[in-house]
Amino acid sequence: xxxxxxxxxxxxKEIYDIIDKVTHEEKLDKTSAIxxxxxxxxxxxxxxxxxxEYQNGLVSVDRASKIAGLTISEMMKEIASHGIKSDETLxxxxxxxKILQKLEAR
Amino acid sequence: xxxxxxSCSVILLAKATVLEAVASNYDLLISDNVYxxxxxxxxxxxxxxLVTEKLVKDGKLKISKVxxxxxxxxxxxxFSLGIGEAETLAFVLGSQCEAISTDNKQGRKxxxxxxxxxxxxIDLIISLFKLKIIDNYKAISALKMLxxxxxxxxxxxxxxxxxxxxx
Numbered sequence: 001x002x003x004x005x006x007x008x009x010x011x012x013k014e015i016y017d018i019i020d021k022v023t024h025e026e027k028l029d030k031t032s033a034i035x036x037x038x039x040x041x042x043x044x045x046x047x048x049x050x051x052x053e054y055q056n057g058l059v060s061v062d063r064a065s066k067i068a069g070l071t072i073s074e075m076m077k078e079i080a081s082h083g084i085k086s087d088e089t090l091x092x093x094x095x096x097x098k099i100l101q102k103l104e105a106r
Numbered sequence: 107x108x109x110x111x112x113s114c115s116v117i118l119l120a121k122a123t124v125l126e127a128v129a130s131n132y133d134l135l136i137s138d139n140v141y142x143x144x145x146x147x148x149x150x151x152x153x154x155x156l157v158t159e160k161l162v163k164d165g166k167l168k169i170s171k172v173x174x175x176x177x178x179x180x181x182x183x184x185f186s187l188g189i190g191e192a193e194t195l196a197f198v199l200g201s202q203c204e205a206i207s208t209d210n211k212q213g214r215k216x217x218x219x220x221x222x223x224x225x226x227x228i229d230l231i232i233s234l235f236k237l238k239i240i241d242n243y244k245a246i247s248a249l250k251m252l253x254x255x256x257x258x259x260x261x262x263x264x265x266x267x268x269x270x271x272x273x
């Protein structure tokens with residue numbers, strides 16, 4: 001089992017410049033800068049996928065939180081901060097109140 | 107009356123600081139997986155995780171197992187639900203609870219398909235107010251916290267706020 005693996009890469013100059021910029025700004029060697037960029041990019045990709053699937057009604061919040069690798073509370077915060085709102089309507093809200101009143105009366 | 111409640115509603119009610127009042131007034135049931143999901147936030151000291159744990163320890167929030175395992179599998183397969191959401195719905199589909207409280211888009215969709223008694227966090231806050239369990243200051247503060255969190259459409263919270271202010 002390898003602890004590390006070698007990967008040779010050929011890339012566009014713009015991408016190389018990003019790595020170079022992170023290397024200088026964060027005072028890192030290029031390998032560390034690439035690792036950080038991949039990890040951060042991976043987190044963003046997973047979050048984007050989770051938000052997209054939740055917004056389109058393809059998964060529930062708990063399933064989305066697993067895709068994003070977040071707790072449910074964190075996932076809910078991301079959903080809200082990205083402006084994705086509950087689709088509960090006024091009619092449903094009023095119906096909910098009536099259901100509670102009906103059940104309380106039993 | 108037993109209400110099955112999912113992680114979303116528990117977390118929102120905790121954020122609105124009314125979870126204890128809701129749990130003291132209604133017979134709330136959570137599944138073991140919903141409990142696990144909420145407690146994921148305990149290490150990060152999330153208020154929802156800490157309050158939920160306390161309510162479970164105090165016996166105000168009950169954890170139960172779903173009797174109908176087949177329903178859970180079907181819900182996960184058919185609607186891409188997480189295990190916690192599927193278990194919460196299964197409580198009502200298997201007649202262990204009479205209503206479900208969920209503010210989860212996908213969970214609400216499934217509850218409507220099966221024509222379940224569906225409620226949400228805003229309904230529970232307004233009901234507490236109507237039952238005089240919380241006063242109008244507490245109800246307004248809870249609704250404003252939900253508005254600030256940004257989960258619901260603003261007009262929905264505004265309607266609830268109007269209802270409280272008009273009493």
